[in-house]
Structures are given as structure tokens and as C-alpha cells.
Amino acid sequence: QQQVKQSPQSLIVQKGGISIINCAYENTAFDYFPWYQQFPGKGPALLIAIRPDVSEKKEGRFTISFNKSAKQFSLHIMDSQPGDSATYFCAASKGFGNEKLTFGTGTRLTIIP
């Protein structure tokens, strides 16, 4: 019940295209869903996060779509750029306070010219 499943494992997108990464969760107690971007040799950096009271959140080129009934959420990167090439992790946690994050398995995104 603590799993967060992420797909695809790797993704190649042409520059200017849309990158889409999907995650699914099982635990209905999860109520915080962040996406992290990680470059090699660095710690993850928070990109964008959503709570289940909204179905979509947009920040610049990054959008989270959230489907509570399907227990799925996805990250869309519009106008993908070579600098977006990184590993992306979805995660989930429950409640406010210091609840631990459960991470997805990661997606290695490569943007080609």
C-alpha cells in the first residue's frame, strides 16, 4: 500500500516537444504529491507539487495533472529543452507535518535537438 509506481523508466523527447511522466499510487491516505528533478551527482530539487483538492497545477512549463478517482498523477513538461534532461521522481506522502515521502522509481528524461 506504500508503493508509488512510475513510468516510463526512460523517455526521449525532441526539443520543443511535450514530456509526460506518469505515476500511480495505492494508499488513499496520501495527500501530497511532489515531483523532483535530479541531475547527476546532485540532490533532488522540488519542481512542483499538488494536493488532491485540485486536479491540475501549472508552474511555468511544468504541469501536474491529478486524477483522484484513478489514483494517478502525471507531470507534463511543455516545450522541453535540453536543460530539462535529468531524472524525474514522483513521490507521495500523507498528512501535514513530517511524514516520510514514498518515491517512484524514477524516469530518465533525455531531450534531443
Added chain:
Amino acid sequence: GAVVSQHPSWVICKSGTSVKIECRSLDFQATTMFWYRQFPKQSLMLMATSNEGSKATYEQGVEKDKFLINHASLTLSTLTVTSAHPEDSSFYICSARDTPSDGYTFGSGTRLTVV
């Protein structure tokens, strides 16, 4: 935004020695910090939850005597890898959260290589 500083960024040690990794919250107080381990091309694996002034909570399968965690102040948590062996070589990352409405901020990670 909240900043978590981790030190050192990389360390090489001999097998059998101990290594200490520091994690500091620079502009906020963190009653709880988290320690993760990440192998190449894999996800982050939570090792333990560090609680200020009390014992850490370790995840199943993590040896508490090998990975000593101390959270002596509201801004500092340390992870000591005792009697390190080559299989302990990994990327160790800490994280903390400023307020419940904020996201978790991660340190820059520590690359440990045991030779």
C-alpha cells in the same frame, strides 16, 4: 526558500574506518530530518527519520548500529557510517521541511566511496 546544506559532498575512506556526514538546515529549524541512500540509476531509499532530541527511527533492514544518526540540535543531523565496507559505497542524501505547507528540501548529497 529553505536551504539544506550537506557536507562533505564526497569522501573516500578505507575499509573499516568510520565516516561522518553532516546535514544542516541553514535558515530554518528542523525537528525532523530524513536520511536517504541512492544507488546508481535507482530511486531514493529512506534509511531513517532523524528526530531532534530523541532516537532515530530506522526503516526495516537498515542496521542502526552501522548507520548512527544523531540529531543534537534543531539545525544539525549527522549520519555516521561505522566500520565502512565497499558495499556501503553509495550516494547519501538528507532532507528536511521548513513548514507543513512547504515541500521537502534535499541536501546536495554525499558520495561515499569505501576502498
